[in-house]
Amino acid sequence: MSLSSHQFESILSRVEKPSRYLGTEVNSIRKEGANYFRVGLAFPDMYEIGASHFGLQILYDILNRDESIAAERIYVPAPDMAALLREANLSLMTLETRTPIADLDILGISLLYELNYTGVLEILNLAGLPFYSHERNETHPLIIAGGPCVCNPEPMAPFFDAMLMGDGEEQLLQLCRSVQEFKKTGGGTRRELLKKLALMDGVYVPSFYTPSWDEKGLQRLEPEEGQPPSVKKAVLASLEAAPVPLRPVLPFTNPVHDRLRLEIARGCTRGCRFCQAGMLYRPVRERSMERLLQITEVALAATGYDEMSLLSLSTGDYGCLADLMEHLMDRYAGEQRAISLPSIRAGRLTPELMEQIKKVRKTGFTIAPEAGSQRLRDVINKNITEEEIVNTVRDAVSLGWNQIKLYFMVGLPTETDEDLQAIVDLADKLRRFRTPQGKWGQVTVSVGTFIPKPHAPFQWAGMISLDEAMEKFRFLRSRLKMPGVQFKWQHPASSHLEALFSRGDRRMASLLVRAWEKGCVLDGWSDYFKQHLWDEAIAEEGLDVDFFVSRQRSLDEPLPWDVMDIRVTKDFLKSEWEKAFAMTLTPDCREGSCAGCGICDFDTIEPKLFSEVRTEKAAPPRMPQHFRSLKVNFEKTGPARFFGHLEMIQILLKALRMAGVTFKFSIGFNPKPEIRFGDTLPLGMASLCENFTLTAGAEISAEGLEDRVNPFLPQGLKITACREARPGEKEDPVLYYEVRSTDPFDPQKLEAFAVKEEWILEKPGKKGKVRLLDIKKFIVHMDITEERVLSLSLRSWEERTLRPAQVLTAVFDMTPEAVSNLEIIKVYAG
Incomplete structure (x- = not known):
């Protein structure tokens, strides 16, 4: 059932944060009409998480540049909206044109976080679409996945027709055009279409690979004839000419990233052995400073943001960072536009950079040592020293920062109690620095549980148990109870679930469906995560969680994610695994010789780096003095x-x-x-x-x-x-409202109100106290002008005010739900 405008507004009046569902944002693109090839870009989490996601902004911009394609956005509705949609038998729709998802040509879903996986099922269910790809046919949209989690596609493989691995800028547009052409020419069955798509770099079609399990429970995949044993990821050769959203959508509500996102580089070759992203996004490709300044000028004018964020896996390694920061702050500091940096490497955040950042306001300051001791940092190839960490924090505090955030992990391979104590000792040392005003530093120590992720050198490691993780957190919590230190930790139960879906195989799909049927959705939110329901689902599926999560894997056993070739060789990952236990460091290849990871062919795929070139700075705009x-x-x-x-x-x-x-x-x-x-x-x-x-x-x-x-x-x-404005002018004394209802107003209730000398309303006050208000003192005029139209004028009384909703509830005995369905308009103030 489709959603009419009246039904839509009626539902919005009954949910929290209704602007999540409007789709009228500045810079959003609406292409009305039946002639467009319609693509839904779905994010399997709520609006405020997904609306500012940079990858989706890029794809939205690229697809909508094609005049024949209409790309529209979809997010998981909050539980209150989802319940109302189901109650009214209404389909989830796209934001821009309210097109039912089932009517799309392609539904693309981004997989960025394993705890979002139930959100995929929530979207499909609210759209009225079967979960499993084999249950869908040519009348349904083609359902594809993209994003970093596709590096292990198997837990989600049964739900998707195709999955895209790697950089999506070129691949998604090519895929859409291939499907367009196939449909125009009446090309044949869905299977024939998928065979055509499987020829593209980075496209994995799960139905072409049959799983089997040996006596040890290890999954192997048998490709159909003509299909490769593994699918190579798609790689964008250069960022310099890659499309950038110059007019990104301006999200409503309070998005997690309410700022202009500038991707200064993609990829990282630091080689941290726990880091999946550092392997997936290789090679390093930087944007030139000149291009970034052009993007900034146009995008800030098109968005009105007052803050910019420089995006990269390792922002401090960007070759032109100091010069770029100087140019940006000289140009925009006078307009009070700030720059924020993500977690930055100690030793790379120099006092000069900090001085640039603080010209407008001191944005967040986060360092990720990951491990407390130098020994363990060498094991994980985190090439920073305690001296660099201490010096960076000392410099920051001396320049006025007194809020310092540190991020660590527990459960890293070879970790001991001495490594945990080193976290405590480091925090104790850092909290003792004082700002120029004499304030002590405030150190927040955030700790998560290490998850051995696919395609990282530590992919063969086992994850510590829940009990072990809790013991480590108790160890840290008891010892970090000191002035100036705040301890934060993520519950390891959610980390274990993340690990299960990160490291699992196709047997995870039925577990996911069972958990969703029990009510699991939005598992990335602590408010919605239901561990007991997951425990029930796992028990009913008979899954051995330790087999997937806690077991150290043999270097020669088949891995579920072997079907995805990220172009970093398994031999390189094995050598890094062995180097970890020898505590042998591998330097960043941008500063030394090639490490032999296998990503570069030195033809089209190779690092693209820029070095600082002093260029003439644009004159900053003259700021008003009057x-x-x-x-x-x-x-x-x-x-x-x-x-x-x-x-x-x-x-x-x-x-x-x-x-x-x-x-x-x-x-x-x-x-x-x-x-x-x-x-x-x-x-x-x-x-x-x-x-x-x-x-x-x-x-x-x-x-x-x-x-x-x-x-x-x-x-x-x-x-x-x-x-x-006139000096000293006061607010208007009387406010005039018009109230429209779908049902007639009761004139007898209005008459009963008119004949009474007073009409007492109980109004909740502070600290649970109830105040008694005579609402007749606030009402200047109230009359039913038409059967379904009420005219109401209110004034303040003894510095108190009254809302129309309170009057309607008191005089006409309306319930809050009935009041929410009214159209109340303030028509005049005077």
């Missing part, structure tokens, strides 16, 4: 009524920046634009008369401001007027 105060009126109607107050503020600030409006900023460590809003509108209420006061540069004229800003606002938000 300011004026502007009173701006705006409407909040239609889908915009589902914006929360704080997210609406961020939407407006981004739009003002995109329109070229300069701000006056507050003074302090975290400067904010000087902007003040009037009455906070309840979620779901529309208004024709909202306002805010903005202190802007004196060159910004009130005249025509709405024409400059409105093109950058989402549907339903609209600036209607702007004028100079």
Whole structure:
């Protein structure tokens, strides 16, 4: 059943964070009509996690550049929305055009985290699609997977028609065009289509590989005739000319990454032996500084972000980092646009870089030593010393950072209690540094459990048991109870489940279905993770978890993920495994000779590096020295009524920046634009008369401001007027509302209210106290103007206010659900 606009708005009024489901974001792309080849790009987690994912932003941009393709986004709905969809027998749809997922040509699902796997089943179920590929036919969309978890495709293989391994920029577009052409020419069966797709680099078709298990329980795959024993990953030769989303979608709500993402490099050759990503994303390919500056200029103008993040597996190793930071901060610091770096390698974060970062505000500071002792850091090939860690933190604290985050793992191969104690000793040493103001450093020690991931040198290791992990966490927690140190840890139960799906084979698929049927979904969220249901499902499936998770594997046994050739040779991984126990370091090949990992053919696949070249810096824009105060009126109607107050503020600030409006900023460590809003509108209420006061540069004229800003606002938000603010002007004393209902208002209840001298409402106060309010003192006027239309005017009384919803509940005996289905509009203030 498809979803009408009325049903859609009715449902939105009953869920938390309804803006997750609007699809009206600035820079989102809607292609209406039946002639498009429709591709759904799905992220198997909730909107605020997936909406800012950079990989999906890239693919969304690439596909929508093709005039014949409409790419649209899909996320897992929160449990309240999922329940309402099922209750109403409504299908999950794409955000942009509300196309039912079952009507798509291709559904592409990103697999980035094993605990998202139940989200895949949730999407398929809400779309009305069979889980298993063999249960689907030509009437269903082609369902494909991509993302780093495809490096071991087997746990999810039974659900997908095809799986893409490697860089997706070229492969996904080629795959879509192949399917388009196949459909246009009436090419034949789905099997014939899949045979054509299997010829592409990086495309694995699970149905062409038959699993069998030997007496030890080891899976082997037998390819059909004509299929290779393993599938080579797709590699993008260079980032320099690769497409970049210059107008990325601006997510609503509070996304985990609300900033411009700049991918400065892809790949890492540091060679940490636990690190899967360091093997999967080889070789290193950097973008030139000139290209990055061009991208930044265009993308900031198209998004209004006030923060940039430099993305890379090892940001500190980028060849032009110091020069790039200097250029960016010279250009954007005056506009109070900050730069944040991901976890950065100790020794690479120099005082000069820190000085650049703090020009606007001190963004997060995270170092990942991974292990506490030098001995164990040598085992894992983490080529940093304690001296480098200490010096980096000392420099940071001396420059004003007093919040330092450190990340470690427990359960690494050869770990002893002495290695754990070294974590404690390091934290104790670092907490003693003081800022120039005399503040002690605050050190957060975050610890997770090591998971031996496929295609990393430690893939043969076993994972420590739950009991062992808990004992190690207790050891650390008891010893890190010291002033200035906070200890955080991830429960090893979720890490063990992650390991099971990371290291498992096709037998995991039925476990996943059973767990989903029991109610497991959104397992990456601690609020939703249900360990007892997973334990039940594992027991009912009869799976030996230790066989997959805790057992150290033989170097010559077949591995479920051998079917995926990441182009790093198994011989290299074996040599690194052996070097670990000899505590022999392998240097980064960008600083020494080739390590022989096998990724490069030195023809099309090889490192692409840039070195610092001093170039003339662009003159920074002249910032205003004089300011004026502007009173701006705006409407909040239609889908915009589902914006929360704080997210609406961020939407407006981004739009003002995109329109070229300069701000006056507050003074302090975290400067904010000087902007003040009037009455906070309840979620779901529309208004024709909202306002805010903005202190802007004196060159910004009130005249025509709405024409400059409105093109950058989402549907339903609209600036209607702007004028100079008057000193000392007060808020409007009376607010006028119109309330529309699908059912008639009861005139007898209104008459009963009118004849009483007072009408007492119990209003919950602070600390559980109940306040008694006479709502008649707040109501200026209330009348049923039409059978289903109520006119209501409210004023404040003794510095207290009343909401229309409270009046409707008290006078007309409406339930909260009934009130949520009303259309309440603030029509006038005066």
